[in-house]
Amino acid sequence: MEQFLQEAKRSSAVIGTLQSAKKREVLEQMANALIKQSDYIIEQNSKDIEYAKENNLSSAMVDRLLLDKSRVEAMAKSLKEIASLREPVGRVLDGWWTEDNIRIEKVSVPIGVIGVIYESRPNVTADVGALCFKSGNVAILKGGKEAEYSNKAIAKVLQDVLEANNLPKEIISLLPDSSRAGVDYLIKQDKYVDLIVPRGGEGLIKYVSANATVPVVKHDKGLCHTYIEKSADIEMAINIAVNAKCQRPGVCNAMETLLVDKELAPTILPKLKDAFDKYHTELRVDASAKEIIDAKEATQEDFDTEYLANILSIKLVDGLDEAIEHIGKYGSGHSEAIVTQNYTLAEDFLNRVDAATVYVNASTRFTDGGKFGFGAEVGISTNKLHARGPMGVNELTTYKFKIYGTGQIRE
Amino acid sequence: MEQFLQEAKRSSAVIGTLQSAKKREVLEQMANALIKQSDYIIEQNSKDIEYAKENNLSSAMVDRLLLDKSRVEAMAKSLKEIASLREPVGRVLDGWWTEDNIRIEKVSVPIGVIGVIYESRPNVTADVGALCFKSGNVAILKGGKEAEYSNKAIAKVLQDVLEANNLPKEIISLLPDSSRAGVDYLIKQDKYVDLIVPRGGEGLIKYVSANATVPVVKHDKGLCHTYIEKSADIEMAINIAVNAKCQRPGVCNAMETLLVDKELAPTILPKLKDAFDKYHTELRVDASAKEIIDAKEATQEDFDTEYLANILSIKLVDGLDEAIEHIGKYGSGHSEAIVTQNYTLAEDFLNRVDAATVYVNASTRFTDGGKFGFGAEVGISTNKLHARGPMGVNELTTYKFKIYGTGQIRE
Numbered sequence: 001m002e003q004f005l006q007e008a009k010r011s012s013a014v015i016g017t018l019q020s021a022k023k024r025e026v027l028e029q030m031a032n033a034l035i036k037q038s039d040y041i042i043e044q045n046s047k048d049i050e051y052a053k054e055n056n057l058s059s060a061m062v063d064r065l066l067l068d069k070s071r072v073e074a075m076a077k078s079l080k081e082i083a084s085l086r087e088p089v090g091r092v093l094d095g096w097w098t099e100d101n102i103r104i105e106k107v108s109v110p111i112g113v114i115g116v117i118y119e120s121r122p123n124v125t126a127d128v129g130a131l132c133f134k135s136g137n138v139a140i141l142k143g144g145k146e147a148e149y150s151n152k153a154i155a156k157v158l159q160d161v162l163e164a165n166n167l168p169k170e171i172i173s174l175l176p177d178s179s180r181a182g183v184d185y186l187i188k189q190d191k192y193v194d195l196i197v198p199r200g201g202e203g204l205i206k207y208v209s210a211n212a213t214v215p216v217v218k219h220d221k222g223l224c225h226t227y228i229e230k231s232a233d234i235e236m237a238i239n240i241a242v243n244a245k246c247q248r249p250g251v252c253n254a255m256e257t258l259l260v261d262k263e264l265a266p267t268i269l270p271k272l273k274d275a276f277d278k279y280h281t282e283l284r285v286d287a288s289a290k291e292i293i294d295a296k297e298a299t300q301e302d303f304d305t306e307y308l309a310n311i312l313s314i315k316l317v318d319g320l321d322e323a324i325e326h327i328g329k330y331g332s333g334h335s336e337a338i339v340t341q342n343y344t345l346a347e348d349f350l351n352r353v354d355a356a357t358v359y360v361n362a363s364t365r366f367t368d369g370g371k372f373g374f375g376a377e378v379g380i381s382t383n384k385l386h387a388r389g390p391m392g393v394n395e396l397t398t399y400k401f402k403i404y405g406t407g408q409i410r411e
Numbered sequence: 412m413e414q415f416l417q418e419a420k421r422s423s424a425v426i427g428t429l430q431s432a433k434k435r436e437v438l439e440q441m442a443n444a445l446i447k448q449s450d451y452i453i454e455q456n457s458k459d460i461e462y463a464k465e466n467n468l469s470s471a472m473v474d475r476l477l478l479d480k481s482r483v484e485a486m487a488k489s490l491k492e493i494a495s496l497r498e499p500v501g502r503v504l505d506g507w508w509t510e511d512n513i514r515i516e517k518v519s520v521p522i523g524v525i526g527v528i529y530e531s532r533p534n535v536t537a538d539v540g541a542l543c544f545k546s547g548n549v550a551i552l553k554g555g556k557e558a559e560y561s562n563k564a565i566a567k568v569l570q571d572v573l574e575a576n577n578l579p580k581e582i583i584s585l586l587p588d589s590s591r592a593g594v595d596y597l598i599k600q601d602k603y604v605d606l607i608v609p610r611g612g613e614g615l616i617k618y619v620s621a622n623a624t625v626p627v628v629k630h631d632k633g634l635c636h637t638y639i640e641k642s643a644d645i646e647m648a649i650n651i652a653v654n655a656k657c658q659r660p661g662v663c664n665a666m667e668t669l670l671v672d673k674e675l676a677p678t679i680l681p682k683l684k685d686a687f688d689k690y691h692t693e694l695r696v697d698a699s700a701k702e703i704i705d706a707k708e709a710t711q712e713d714f715d716t717e718y719l720a721n722i723l724s725i726k727l728v729d730g731l732d733e734a735i736e737h738i739g740k741y742g743s744g745h746s747e748a749i750v751t752q753n754y755t756l757a758e759d760f761l762n763r764v765d766a767a768t769v770y771v772n773a774s775t776r777f778t779d780g781g782k783f784g785f786g787a788e789v790g791i792s793t794n795k796l797h798a799r800g801p802m803g804v805n806e807l808t809t810y811k812f813k814i815y816g817t818g819q820i821r822e
Contacts, residue, residue, distance in 0.1 A: 013739070017763055098784050102773055111795060112765070194795055213621065215796050236818040243820035328424075350813045352428055354523070362513055362816025371821070372812075373509050384522060384605055384809050385626050385797040398795050401783075402761045405773025407647040409654035410782070 001185055004176050005192035008113050011168040012138045016110045018167075020087040027083035027130055030161045031076040034126065037157045038072040044153035045122065052146060064120045065147055075126045075154075081375045082130040088393040089136045103404040108397040110136030112194035115175070115186050116378065117142045117208065119200045122150035127376045129158055129172040135396035140193070142175040142183060144200075187212035197391075199379045217387055219379030221306045222252030222334035224364045227323040227349070229340035230261040234268055236361065237339040238275050243363040244337065246279040249310045252380060253335050253367040256306055257313040259323045260289070265316050269293045276312065285314040303330050320345050324352055331355060334382055335364040356382065356389035412596055415587050416603035419524050422579040423549045427521045429578075431498040438494035438541055441572045442487040445537065448568045449483040455564035456533065463557060475531045476558055486537045486565075492786045493541040499804040500547045514815040519808040521547030523605035526586070526597050527789065528553045528619065530611045533561035538787045540569055540583040546807035551604070553586040553594060555611075598623035608802075610790045628798055630790030632717045633663030633745035635775045638734040638760070640751035641672040645679055647772065648750040649686050654774040655748065657690040660721045663791060664746050664778040667717055668724040670734045671700070676727050680704045687723065696725040714741050731756050735763055742766060745793055746775040767793065767800035 034041065045067040052062050094106040114137045118124045125141055132139035143151040151174060159169040175182055187196050190213045198208040199219040209216050226244050228237045244255035260268060269292045276283060284298035295314075302313045303326075317323045327336050337359035338349040346360040357367045367389060369377025374392025381387045387395035445452070456478040463473050505517040525548045529535045536552055543550035554562040562585060570580040586593055598607050601624045609619040610630040620627055637655050639648045655666035671679060680703045687694060695709035706725075713724045714737075728734045731749075738747050748770035749760040757771040768778045778801060780788020785803025792798045798806035 013763070013765075016765075096784065098777075098782060100777065100782065102777060104783065109765075210624065215626075215794070217796075233818070239818065239820050247821050352424070354424075354427075354520075355811065357812045357814060359814040359816060362814055362819040363821050365821035366509075366511065366513060366814065366816075366819065367812075371509060371511065372515065373507065383626070385628075388809055389812050398799055400766065401768045401778075401800050403768060403770040403773055403777065405771060405777075407644070407650065408773040408777065409650050410658050410774050410776035 001177055001182070004170070004173075005113075005189055007168065007170045008138045008140060008173070009192045011170040012110070012112045014168060015133065015138060015171045016089075016112070016136045018136065020089070022165075023134060023136075024083045026161060026165050026167070027079055027133060029165070030126075030130065030158050031079035031083065033157050033161050034072055034076040034079065034154070037153075038069060041072055041150065041153045041157065042067055042069070044149040047149040048147055057146065061120070061146070065122065065150070067122060067150060071123070075123045078123070078127055078376050079130045082127075082134050082393070085134060085375050085393055088134060088397050091394075091397075093399055100408050101406070102408050105402040105404070106399050107402060108394070109400050111396060111398050113138045113140065113192060114396065115140040115142065115193050115196045115214070117183060117196065117198045117200065117204065119144035120147060122147045122154060124199075125151045125154045126158065128378055129155070131376060131378050131393055132396060133172060135393040137396055138170060139172050140175055140186065141173065142178055142186070145178070148178075183208075184211065187214055187216075190214045197379050215386070217379070217381050217383045217391070220382035221332050222254070222380075222382070223257070223304075223306045223330060223332040224253060224255050224335045224337075225257045225259055225327050225331060226255050226337040226339065226364065227259040227317070227327070228261060228264060228268065229320065229323075229338055229342060229345055230264040231341040231345070232264065232339040233341060234271065237268065238271055240337070240339055240361070240363050241272060242275050242279065244365055245276070245281060245312050246310065247363070247365055250308045253364050254308070255312070255337075255364055257303055257315060257330065259315055259317045259326060262288070262316045262318050265289065265292055269314075272314075280310065282311040283314055284311065286316060288316045289314050306332070320348060324349065327353055327355075332382060333384070334380070335359065335367040337362065337364050356380075412588055412593065415581070415584075416524075416600055418579065418581045419549045419551060419584070420603045422581040423521070423523045425579055426544065426549060426582045427500075427523070427547045429547065431500070433576075434545060434547075435494045437572060437576050437578070438490055438544060440576070441537075441541065441569050442490035442494065444568050444572050445483055445487040445490065445565070448564075449480060452483055452561065452564045452568065453478055453480070455560040458560040459558055468557065472531070472557075476533065476561070478533060478561060482534070486534045489534070489538055489787050490541045493538070493545050493804070496545060496786050496804055499545060499808050502805075504810055511819050512817070513819055516813040516815070517810050518813060519805070520811050522807060522809050524549045524551065524603060525807065526551040526553065526604050526607045526625070528594060528607065528609045528611065528615065530555035531558060533558045533565060535610075536562045536565045537569065539789055540566070542787060542789050542804055543807060544583060546804040548807055549581060550583050551586055551597065552584065553589055553597070556589070559589075594619075595622065598625055598627075601625045608790050626797070628790070628792045628794045628802070630663075631793035632743050633665070633778075633791075633793070634668070634715075634717045634741060634743040635664060635666050635746045635748075636668045636670055636738050636742055637666050637748045637750065637775065638670040638728070638738070639672060639675060639679065640731065640734075640749055640753060640756055641675045642752040642756070643675065643750040644752060645682065648679065649682055651748070651750055651772070651774050652683060653686050653690065655776055656687070656692060656723050657721065658774070658776055661719045664775050665719070666723070666748075666775055668714055668726065668741065670726055670728045670737060673699070673727045673729050676700065676703055680725075683725075691721065693722040694725055695722065697727060699727045700725050717743070731759060735760065738764055738766075743793060744795070745791070746770065746778040748773065748775050767791075
């Protein structure tokens with residue numbers, strides 16, 4: 001393992017200074033290679049599918065794992081999109097002359113060696129590998145056991161392209177020891193690894209955060225709220241609430257709790273109930289909402305739960321302050337929305353709520369690298385530092401200061 | 412302690428949304444209060460000085476601790492400078508319309524609650540408190556025991572101004588339990604604290620890094636190099652080398668190792684020796700340099716040592732690649748310089764060396780928040796993530812995405 005990490009570190013100097021045009025070319029070759037090798041990838045994927053079925057994984061799980069021609073094509077398309085993104089390295093972020101007549105340039109540079117730990121969908125292997133490559137970083141990928149054959153096949157296709165271009169294959173590689181011990185080793189190698197991004201269950205993320213000495217950017221849970229303020233457009237509010245909960249309930253940017261203004265509740269709650277009933281959403285409502293609609297009463301715990309399921313807590317609040325207070329107490333700092341027609345309250349909400357992404361009049365489901373226009377995403381950071389919210393190629397860079405002097409010394 | 416941290420967290424909502432003009436006004440009042448209360452501060456400081464002398468602290472140490480009228484005035488001046496800096500909160504860092512016709516604004520926001528652990532000079536209490544205040548953060552300050560009375564006096568003056576303005580005094584406060592146990596508690600309270608900045612000895616920084624669950628931005632060691640390339644202007648190279656080593660040898664941006672091009676060595680080494688002799692610098696040189704000048708031979712360990720003293724290692728290298736390789740192996744990623752007249756080599760050095768600050772033709776001593784024009788600094792980050800190099804008010808912010816919708820839902 002140590003030898004592998006040494007190679008990875010050494011390779012980071014190669015990919016970190018690789019020309020932009022060359023990076024684009026290699027990524028396009030990778031996209032073409034995925035299509036050319038799709039039979040091989042699908043064949044290897046079938047072993048994972050077989051294993052999943054033997055082990056009675058849910059059909060949803062099996063579907064997430066499955067690769068067919070069109071999914072391999074989608075993977076290739078994503079790589080081409082990443083290839084065509086603006087060069088993330090060398091962006092001049094700031095620049096000025098100092099009092100000593102020194103010229104300072106603050107420029108984006110690759111982070112170095114990045115370890116990404118993830119589960120299920122094999123396309124993450126291609127996406128994250130490509131995002132790291134585009135941003136000049138070495139990617140050490142640790143996928144889930146359930147996608148082992150698929151991930152190995154995809155990594156092999158990408159590595160063959162690297163080698164055909166005389167680039168070290170360590171630039172995109174799978175962690176050689178994918179056991180728990182391997183992960184445990186990886187997250188403590190701050191000498192070789194510059195960043196760990198864990199994506200997955202709460203257990204994994206807690207374990208990595210508690211034990212890593214390498215900096216961690218978490219892709220953690222989302223306990224997201226939508227607050228329907230009393231001036232809200234009723235139809236818009238219902239559409240947004242239903243979309244935020246029901247369009248895909250099992251993801252981190254789905255809404256878990258709906259806050260409804262007390263004054264508006266008698267009008268909107270029955271309509272909301274009708275709308276959610278069509279999606280068979282289980283509502284858990286506070287005592288005051290229960291006086292208006294017939295639903296299960298919510299416990300304190302409900303408001304503290306990321307259901308990741310078609311269940312929604314509803315609470316009535318007396319104005320913006322109470323809504324913001326509730327969000328401050330229970331929110332996970334991921335995505336928080338207000339639906340309102342009131343300019344002042346909209347601005348107040350956006351400014352005062354402490355979250356990576358704050359919305360007015362849109363569904364929280366838009367917190368997503370693709371929807372942000374980042375091409376693809378490494379994850380959605382719930383960290384406050386380094387990167388916050390969707391992470392694309394720019395978030396895989398750090399910066400350095402370049403100092404241009406003419407012989408200056410300090411007095 | 413927990414109650415104190417709860418108050419600190421609550422206060423972060425107050426300072427985080429305080430108007431820019433009000434923040435400037437309060438900082439100016441603080442500057443004036445320091446001057447008005449200078450007798451009180453100096454009187455309290457004299458207790459620390461007495462204690463230092465009783466405990467036989469070095470005269471350099473006593474001098475660092477000492478406050479007199481002019482030093483209090485300098486502290487006040489620094490606060491006025493920080494007051495006049497451009498507002499760091501709410502800077503629009505990026506913004507665009509998405510494919511869904513959503514408008515996204517990426518804006519700077521305060522980090523929240525910041526713990527800073529430092530030693531010696533009491534002016535850090537005022538500077539760091541003011542920088543955190545300006546950037547909308549709560550500052551929890553933990554100074555050294557040796558400056559206890561001085562720090563308490565300064566904090567009291569600042570807190571009196573906060574209270575006179577009806578602001579919670581927790582916005583700038585000293586850690587109530589300043590023992591090791593108190594620090595140990597603080598660095599694990601990720602529920603309340605968003606960032607820890609340790610400044611000080613290697614022991615402290617290692618301890619904090621290994622044990623904190625709160626994110627840490629280190630102000631760690633600097634093992635800085637200067638590489639004199641063969642096309643360098645000889646006089647400029649000598650001036651820069653002497654300044655980088657001798658102007659203040661005990662600081663992190665001082666040079667520890669000088670790399671000299673083999674071809675230039677016979678010409679420049681004797682002149683360098685003469686120049687360093689005037690400063691009584693102890694030279695430790697590799698075998699090939701020893702053939703040219705008379706000096707102690709360097710061991711392998713010398714090249715791996717941050718002397719923080721008037722000692723310099725010298726090594727001859729065969730061109731840019733060897734210089735960069737040496738820096739990659741021994742450098743701490745702080746500040747690295749090349750002296751050259753060759754355009755291509757200068758650019759290569761700046762691009763390829765992995766450090767927070769990379770220089771051409773200037774002394775590494777300029778890696779400093781003040782010299783960068785940041786007004787003052789919280790520290791010089793040796794982290795690669797979040798902030799790198801000198802940290803001013805902007806580095807005490809993170810960002811959020813504001814999403815302006817018109818009813819968008821995700822298909």
